[in-house]
Every structure is written in C-alpha cells, then in structure tokens.
Amino acid sequence: MQLVCPAGNLPALKAAVEHGADAVYVGFRDQTNARAFPGLNFSEAELHEGIRLAHARGRKVYIALNTYPDSVRVEQWFAAVDRAAEFGADAIIAADMAVLDYAARTHPSLPRHLSVQGSATTAAALTYMHERFGISRAVLPRVLSIQQVERVCAASPVPLEVFAFGSLCIMVEGRCQLSSYVTGASPNRHGVCSPARFVRWDEAPDGTRTVRLNGVLIDRFEEHEPAGYPTVCKGRFDVNGEVFHALEEPTSLNTIELLPRLAKAGVAALKIEGRQRGVAYVSTVARIWRQAIDRHRANPEHWQVDGAWQSALAAHAEGRQTTLGPYHRAWH
Amino acid sequence: MQLSLGPLQYFWSRERTLAFYRNAATWPLDRIHLGETVCSKRRELATRDWVALADELAASGKQIVLSTLALIEAESELGALRRIVENGRFLVEANDLSAVQYCRQRGLPFVAGPTLNIYSAQALSLLIEDGLQRWVAGVEQGHDLISELRAAMSALGQTMPELEVIAWGRLPLAYSARCFTARALDIAKDDCGFRCIEHPDGLPLATREGDRFLRINGVQIQGDEITDLAPEITELAALGVAALRLYPQHEGMSDVVARFRAAVDSDTPVARVGAENGYWRAAPGKAGLPLQPA
Numbered sequence: 001m002q003l004v005c006p007a008g009n010l011p012a013l014k015a016a017v018e019h020g021a022d023a024v025y026v027g028f029r030d031q032t033n034a035r036a037f038p039g040l041n042f043s044e045a046e047l048h049e050g051i052r053l054a055h056a057r058g059r060k061v062y063i064a065l066n067t068y069p070d071s072v073r074v075e076q077w078f079a080a081v082d083r084a085a086e087f088g089a090d091a092i093i094a095a096d097m098a099v100l101d102y103a104a105r106t107h108p109s110l111p112r113h114l115s116v117q118g119s120a121t122t123a124a125a126l127t128y129m130h131e132r133f134g135i136s137r138a139v140l141p142r143v144l145s146i147q148q149v150e151r152v153c154a155a156s157p158v159p160l161e162v163f164a165f166g167s168l169c170i171m172v173e174g175r176c177q178l179s180s181y182v183t184g185a186s187p188n189r190h191g192v193c194s195p196a197r198f199v200r201w202d203e204a205p206d207g208t209r210t211v212r213l214n215g216v217l218i219d220r221f222e223e224h225e226p227a228g229y230p231t232v233c234k235g236r237f238d239v240n241g242e243v244f245h246a247l248e249e250p251t252s253l254n255t256i257e258l259l260p261r262l263a264k265a266g267v268a269a270l271k272i273e274g275r276q277r278g279v280a281y282v283s284t285v286a287r288i289w290r291q292a293i294d295r296h297r298a299n300p301e302h303w304q305v306d307g308a309w310q311s312a313l314a315a316h317a318e319g320r321q322t323t324l325g326p327y328h329r330a331w332h
Numbered sequence: 333m334q335l336s337l338g339p340l341q342y343f344w345s346r347e348r349t350l351a352f353y354r355n356a357a358t359w360p361l362d363r364i365h366l367g368e369t370v371c372s373k374r375r376e377l378a379t380r381d382w383v384a385l386a387d388e389l390a391a392s393g394k395q396i397v398l399s400t401l402a403l404i405e406a407e408s409e410l411g412a413l414r415r416i417v418e419n420g421r422f423l424v425e426a427n428d429l430s431a432v433q434y435c436r437q438r439g440l441p442f443v444a445g446p447t448l449n450i451y452s453a454q455a456l457s458l459l460i461e462d463g464l465q466r467w468v469a470g471v472e473q474g475h476d477l478i479s480e481l482r483a484a485m486s487a488l489g490q491t492m493p494e495l496e497v498i499a500w501g502r503l504p505l506a507y508s509a510r511c512f513t514a515r516a517l518d519i520a521k522d523d524c525g526f527r528c529i530e531h532p533d534g535l536p537l538a539t540r541e542g543d544r545f546l547r548i549n550g551v552q553i554q555g556d557e558i559t560d561l562a563p564e565i566t567e568l569a570a571l572g573v574a575a576l577r578l579y580p581q582h583e584g585m586s587d588v589v590a591r592f593r594a595a596v597d598s599d600t601p602v603a604r605v606g607a608e609n610g611y612w613r614a615a616p617g618k619a620g621l622p623l624q625p626a
Contacts (some may be wrong), residue, residue, distance in 0.1 A: 121405055
C-alpha cells in the first residue's frame with residue numbers, strides 16, 4: 001500500500017518525503033482545491049521545486065483540483081489542469097466532471113484520480129467515473145464501514161485510496177453544505193469549510209469563551225476546557241433540551257489497527273488528511289504510518305499495533321482523541 | 333410554471349404516507365416524486381410499494397417520478413436502486429452517480445436530483461449526453477449561478493434542459509453514514525427502532541442560546557427554516573425555471589400547494605410566508621446572515 005501524505009507548503013512537502021511518504025498531494029494557491037486557506041498552498045515556483053525534490057527521491061506529487069467551478073470560472077480550473085500537466089505532476093485529484101473531462105481530453109496521459117469530493121461510494125458510481133473520464137484511482141468518502149470498503153474494493157474498476165488518519169469529515173464529502181449555510185463559502189465552491197474570517201471568539205470576565213461562525217453560536221467553553229475549531233459539525237447544540245456534540249465530537253480518524261484488513265482488501269493507497277497542518281504533524285504522522293506499512297509488508301502474520309504509535313498519533317489528533325469513525329459500525 | 337412535489341424527506345407511517353399521497357393526487361400539482369431518498373432502513377413502504385403507489389397515482393394524470401437514495405453504502409441498496417431504474421414505466425430521479433450509471437447503461441433518461449454536483453454548463457452538458465432530461469438545481473445553485481450557467485449553455489450551443497428549483501421546504505444540507513436521530517436518542521443505528529418516525533418534520537437542533545438552527549432527519553441534516561421562494565416567482569420565470577419543487581411537510585401541505593398554484597397563476601407578487609433562502613441571493617443559506625463577516 002502506498003502512503004499518500006498532505007503538504008500545505010514546501011517545508012511540509014520536504015518533511016513528508018523525508019519521513020516516508022510515497023506520494024504527496026498539494027494544491028495551487030487559489031480556489032481550485034479544497035484547502036484554499038490563507039497562507040497555504042504552493043506558488044508556481046514552489047511547486048516546481050517541490051516536484052523536483054519529490055521526483056529526485058522517487059516520490060510522486062498529486063495536485064488536488066478538487067473543487068467545483070461554476071460556468072464563469074471553469075476556464076481557471078482548466079488552466080490549472082494545464083499547469084499540472086506542464087509541471088510534471090504524477091496525477092491530478094479532481095471531483096468535477098467538467099474538470100475531469102477537460103483533463104481526459106487535453107492531457108490523456110496525465111493520470112486522473114477521483115477526489116473524495118466526488119462522493120463515489122459504490123462500484124456503479126466508480127464505474128461511471130471510470131468509463132466516462134478514465135479515472136485510474138478513486139478516494140472513497142468517509143462513510144463506509146470496513147466491510148463495505150472490502151466489498152467496494154472487490155467490485156471497483158479502479159484501485160482505491162482510503163483515508164487512514166486525520167480530521168474527520170462526518171458527512172459525505174462533496175455533499176455537505178453546512179459551511180455555506182452559515183457563511184456562504186463552501187468546500188465545493190470555494191475550497192473552504194467554516195472559513196477563519198467568519199470565526200469570532202469572545203471571552204467573558206469569568207473566563208468563559210464563546211465561539212461564533214458568522215454570528216451563529218457554535219460552542220461555549222469553560223475557562224480550562226479545551227476548545228476546538230468551530231466547524232458546524234463539531235459544535236455543541238441543544239437537541240431535546242440536552243446540550244451535546246449533536247453531530248460529532250472534535251476527534252480525528254485513526255485506522256492504524258485496520259491496516260492488515262485494508263491491505264488484504266486490496267486498498268491501493270492510504271491517505272493522510274491535513275494540508276492545513278504543519279511540519280511537526282506531517283513528520284510524525286508520515287513516519288509512524290511508514291513504519292506500520294513497512295512492518296506489515298515484511299511480516300504480515302505477526303504485525304501488531306505499536307502502543308507508541310497510538311500515543312504519538314493521538315497527540316496530533318483533533319481534541320487529542322481518535323476514532324475508527326465510519327469504518328466501525330458502532331460509530332454510525 | 334409547473335409545480336413539483338419533491339420526495340418525502342421524513343419518515344412517516346405507512347398509513348400517513350399513503351393518505352398524504354392520495355390527497356396529493358387531488359392537489360393542483362404537475363408532478364409527484366415518490367420514493368425514499370434519505371435512509372434505506374425506512375421500510376414502511378418497500379420499493380415495490382412505492383412503485384405500486386406510483387401506478388395508482390399515475391391515474392391522476394400527474395407525472396410520477398421515482399426518486400432514489402442520495403447516499404448508497406450497501407449492496408442491498410444498489411439492488412433496490414436497480415429495481416427502481418428497471419421499473420419499466422416511470423422516470424427516475426438520480427440523486428447519486430450510481431443511479432446515473434444504471435440509467436446510462438440501460439439507455440434510460442433521468443432527472444438529475446439536487447445532490448448531483450452540477451455547478452457549470454460543461455458539467456450539465458456531460459450529464460445531458462448521459463440522458464439527463466430535467467435538472468433539479470442543488471441548494472447552492474442560486475440565481476446568479478444559474479443565470480450564468482444558462483448563458484454559458486447557449487454560448488456552447490447547448491439547449492438548456494427543463495430546470496426545477498427548490499421553492500418551498502427545509503433545505504437538505506448534508507448526509508452522513510451516521511444517524512443523528514439515533515445519536516440524539518442515544519441508541520445504535522443498527523438497532524434504531526426507526527425512531528425517526530416520531531419526528532415527522534425532523535428533530536429540531538438549536539444553538540446553546542436557543543436559536544433554532546438545523547433539523548436532524550436521520551442521516552440527513554437540514555436547515556431549520558422552511559424556505560419560501562414564492563415572492564421570487566417572477567424572477568424565477570424570467571430565469572427560465574420550468575418547475576418549482578415543494579418539499580412535503582407533515583401538516584398544511586395542501587395549503588402550501590394551493591398558495592403556490594395561485595401565486596404562479598397570478599401577476600401579483602405574493603408576500604413571503606416562510607424564510608428567505610439566502611442561497612438564492614448568493615449569500616449564506618440561512619436567512620439574514622451577512623455575506624461578509626461583521
């Protein structure tokens with residue numbers, strides 16, 4: 001299994017390559033990718049340098065072009081596909097049909113991976129994308145149980161990549177409008193979820209902090225209570241008179257204990273989430289997953305989870321807690 | 333302008349559902365969408381019951397469309413989808429690419445439901461090649477995006493398909509593997525007891541300040557507000573919108589349909605009864621929120 005790591009900038013890319021990523025995924029500094037955050041992503045010069053560095057070490061670079069352009073902006077996405085081809089990227093990761101179709105026609109030899117934002121959860125949907133746009137890999141949305149992943153792997157016309165670690169989107173990717181409902185800006189259209197410019201923290205004299213997203217109260221924290229980033233799905237709300245994390249707690253996905261099953265199912269690549277995270281995160285997470293994959297490859301019968309891996313990963317998890325998420329039926 | 337009854341998003345008892353649709357057959361609607369789009373565990377009506385209901389309602393002269401699941405996870409769900417696509421009589425609303433693929437393989441036309449991601453004329457054109465006959469715009473596709481898409485279609489020399497826009501109801505915002513109703517009731521999804529049947533208009537979720545915010549509807553999250561585009565009917569007509577989608581609600585649906593029928597047939601603008609749909613103005617979907625942070 002290939003290890004695919006996030007790189008929000010050149011130092012993160014170097015760290016990922018250094019610590020064992022087989023491939024890194026990156027984005028241009030605009031809304032063509034789903035992590036269009038201020039201060040993140042690559043200028044053209046940085047991308048040239050990143051690809052050169054990765055290729056010198058025999059690693060691959062995938063360029064995420066996984067947002068959905070509207071009719072007026074679609075040419076900008078097509079131009080980004082052209083640049084990805086010209087820069088020598090090893091693949092693009094895209095979700096929108098228009099972008100995939102343009103890439104297939106204009107740069108047929110540039111591999112096309114279906115992004116998680118493409119919301120394909122079945123062999124039928126994957127077959128559509130394969131027959132229509134010649135995708136050579138797809139990233140599965142984080143909604144399937146491990147048994148369902150195994151079945152889709154067996155029936156899929158293309159190799160699959162699954163999320164292994166990182167912040168957990170709990171909705172079907174590509175079909176979540178919670179961010180735009182509150183801010184007008186969405187992962188699909190603008191490459192952002194709950195953008196920071198809409199976040200407002202207020203501290204009361206008693207130390208209580210409230211956090212709002214465009215004026216909507218997402219959560220309130222006592223003085224010493226740990227506080228997470230206010231995406232709508234990780235807030236605390238009142239349902240039936242009870243206040244709790246009604247959708248999900250601040251937590252990260254960690255599937256390391258499923259590694260043998262994912263390998264056996266024929267999963268082609270494990271994806272680490274977190275282009276918005278720094279060098280320390282990328283280094284630690286890449287190093288641990290590299291070790292886990294290598295040890296499994298060397299000796300699958302006697303492979304077991306190393307306790308040190310789990311504590312190191314938990315330290316980099318949202319809310320310092322991890323979950324098997326949808327892979328585990330009990331989460332549903 | 334046509335009026336379409338959107339698929340029932342909530343889970344109602346079999347009796348309630350059948351009674352609702354038998355009444356709906358008498359309302360001034362042009363089209364009725366039938367079928368389960370949210371959760372395959374909801375089986376007060378099985379797939380064959382929905383198809384039988386479609387046969388029954390077709391006698392009313394209204395067009396009947398069979399809607400399909402937005403999120404498909406299990407083989408059994410694909411099997412049910414295949415049976416709907418192969419019903420042999422009714423047009424299918426595809427809410428996932430799985431349904432698009434099944435229709436395309438069989439050379440059948442389909443309606444593109446609001447959960448297919450169509451943001452540009454180019455994407456729409458590709459789906460037209462696959463058999464798209466009518467397009468129900470998603471929640472993020474507001475006036476300007478559609479207007480620009482229409483212009484781009486004509487620049488591409490493409491004919492715009494029939495366009496349907498959500499004009500009444502709570503906006504479907506997100507879908508998950510997780511059942512949020514089960515979570516709120518502290519029960520396991522696999523042993524949920526179908527408790528969402530107790531919330532025929534969804535389960536309200538409020539902020540900690542008590543402001544109504546979202547609606548929990550099983551694995552689906554909706555906006556809490558019932559959006560109302562009736563005051564924009566003139567503008568919708570000018571944009572070439574062919575049909576208005578009205579989402580079923582537990583009470584008062586007959587009045588909702590009658591009000592829209594009167595509004596569509598009259599030249600006098602009507603006052604808003606529900607909430608403004610911010611998405612229509614390229615603003616946050618929830619009414620009254622600013623486009624730029626304060």
